[in-house]
Amino acid sequence: MVWTGTAKADVIRVRADDWCPYNCSEQKKGYGIEVAEEVFAAAGHRVQYQLAPWSRSLEDCLRGEIDAVIGAAPVDSPDLVFGAEPIGQWDSTFVIRKGQSWRYDGVASLERIKLAAIIGYIYMDPVGGYIEANKKNRARVDPVGGTQPLEQSLKMVAAGRIDAAVESRAVLEYKLRQMGLTGKLDYAGATQSGPIYIAFSPKHPKAREYADLLDQGVARLRASGRLRQILDRYGVRDWK
Template structure:
């Protein structure tokens, strides 16, 4: 009896050791882009989704904020495993799943009372515009930013862990005329900062999907992408995705 119990204990220890050996820690980075990924708790619905999916597979997600330009570079070179908020056109070298984690656009905000409105690229030289280093902006805005990023009187780009918060403060201080980000992110941040009554939305571009993407240097990148795809589909079918999104006031993008 003692021998059998000891053998069973050894089998259990071996099984636990094998599970531990298979468990991965996936480093996930981006600057604050709430509600996709946030600072502190809650971590953002995109992070919540990934953490839950990977935990079921026995893995741990190590999420932290980093300037977006650095996060992209580190993911490309393999220093980190994944980024959240990636666009295949902006980051063609990364490994993308089939399932996006939301939608994005380029939406403009101005101080309350400012009559300027976005009306195509010809309207952009009329304002001092702020943005974020390394961000993709929906064309034709992206092309304008790229052409004028060296002229801070037209486009003032910053890089930090909390870039939208800084740009909104610059806007209200009168240091810029307009700033831009995804409408979903602007809505969330303005509500969080209590600034919704101090700014006006000034137009938007078309929208597109956005992803969690993985490093091409990581040997399990394609496995992780498939795991994320399967997990999101399962969450959508079970209603769990809708439940997570509701906690952030966001609707399913499909």
């Protein structure tokens, strides 16, 4: 079937920090970026993807200085333009050094550890509420920034500089394999999961059109089996 999109070819600027396997380096781009590129190329558009710190990416998207962010949830900002099709699932999974006994068992259990928290991230409740309430208490929450904040956080856990890091399970599995830390860090419990999206700037006049194109494209890739092929390269299961 031939795609029917806008006649004019657009460059859709997408930014986020490294959050593999959803979005990775600018060379191995991540399955979410690969999906977006295929969907928008079929509509005659081009995706321009670059890494940038998450907090800056989100602010730039809300101001209209870029067109989209990848890895967003509605909790990040209700002003972003979301489609109906998520690009994956996100949860709060904790990792600790191997041999440590701590396990996540509700918010009260977090008071016994020093937790890494990535600057600018909006964490799902109840973990998000705890981090917000303790963000100035360095004995409980250690802020980490930059374009590779998760890698830095995991190195700090492995070195014993902090007790735990928290991230999506899919991201942790990928990153631990990449860093050679599988078997050196342990999973220590998780919260309920929720959907994440490629979200578009509320300042862009075609934001809703782009979101609709992405919805149609993801559904089409899934139906054809092409989505499965892309996900297999990253060791990821379809979230639907």
